[in-house]
Amino acid sequence: MQIKDFRIGGNLKELTEHRTVVLPVACYETTINQNIHGHIPLHWHDELQFVRVVQGEAEFQINEEKLVVRQGEGVFINSGCLHMAEDRNASGCVYICLNVSPDFVVSRELYAAYVAPYIQATNLPYLYIDPNQAWGVNILDALVNIHQWIQTQPPYFELNMTMQLAFIWKNLILNGFQLQYDQVEALKNERMKQMLSWIDNHYAEKIALNDIARAGQLSRSECCRYFKRMLHTTPLNYVTDYRLQKSAVLLQRADSSITEVAYQVGFNSTSYFIEKFRKAMKMTPLAYRKSKMDARS
Structure with missing residues (x-):
């Protein structure tokens, strides 16, 4: 299901609830030019966001930086970062978007060591997900799996999703970022x-x-x-x-x-x-x- 009318509050925080019936996760397919604004307007949210472009290309702006993401490529957008997206070259861009609460990607006991430093880092507003890298392929394929499971809801899909989320996060942090807080x-x-x-x-x-x-x-x-x-x-x-x-x-x-x-x-x-x-x-x-x-x- 595509969200065509982004509900944004007074501080530009997105008000859309990102969750399945029981999990703090949402994964849906978005056609940019079908949004009520004709683009995805500037907003932010607490959730981590992972995107895989499945058709065309888009220009994302995250904080003050811009990034072009083409078919087969992806981008990770960190918690709390201002971002927007526009269709590029009238390509009819479609992408899979996964939003997940930072509290949910790993167990509570591992959050302080493996999640908190990454969402607090000021030098990691986003990360380009490269389909030519093994870690990038792992993340992009996992996004497709999660999107399909939410659509079809096979037995135990929520358990499968939780394992895939940890797998996504592990592949992201294996890059060995030198995290900074400014x-x-x-x-x-x-x-x-x-x-x-x-x-x-x-x-x-x-x-x-x-x-x-x-x-x-x-x-x-x-x-x-x-x-x-x-x-x-x-x-x-x-x-x-x-x-x-x-x-x-x-x-x-x-x-x-x-x-x-x-x-x-x-x-x-x-x-x-x-x-x-x-x-x-x-x-x-x-x-x-x-x-x-x-x-x-």
């Missing part, structure tokens, strides 16, 4: 989350650069440097893009006019909203609404 880097990530959280709570209001900087306890110039480094944009351009994302959701409902949608997401001019929407989406808000309505009929 308190300054950890603080930067936390301040970025605070600013994004503030924007999420106030995007419908009038927003100035000072407001965003204050939310991250930064100067205006430092705030701009954070956004340029981590999101490759300016704070106010991010606000505009975020408002457009929110408008795309509202436009799929028939109960608000284009002007009402514009004001609901923080634009104070309908013409300016239409101009920005057309530039970002390559169509007007009205044409976008009609395309979504036609797709449902």
Whole structure:
């Protein structure tokens, strides 16, 4: 089952519950361009995430770094890291996504030694999973197995899953990373989350650069440097893009006019909203609404 409408809370933490009936695990197939936003929006979650691309290619952004992942390749995204994904070259990218609680990959007695150091490390936001390496093949094949077991639920599949999760984690840490914890880097990530959280709570209001900087306890110039480094944009351009994302959701409902949608997401001019929407989406808000309505009929 694909999650097409990511529910994201006020601090951009994903609210989707990642679990089977009894296990803190979720594994599903995602077609990026079928998401309600047309891409996987910026978010984070406590769960570890493993991805295997099964069709096309995607560009992932994890914290401030970008990575292209092609068919047959994968990526591990660490707990708490901001990330998003976009289809690349209109490839119709489809990937298998496994989310699992860090508490569940090994037994409680082994957590402190084999899991905690890895999720606390600031130099391991993600790891490219190489299909040309034995450890990479092991992880990628295990993702397919877990996805199939959750779909078909054969006898004892949950026991098989727990063994495969430990196997995945063992192959990941056998790489012998030199783990580092940089308190300054950890603080930067936390301040970025605070600013994004503030924007999420106030995007419908009038927003100035000072407001965003204050939310991250930064100067205006430092705030701009954070956004340029981590999101490759300016704070106010991010606000505009975020408002457009929110408008795309509202436009799929028939109960608000284009002007009402514009004001609901923080634009104070309908013409300016239409101009920005057309530039970002390559169509007007009205044409976008009609395309979504036609797709449902």
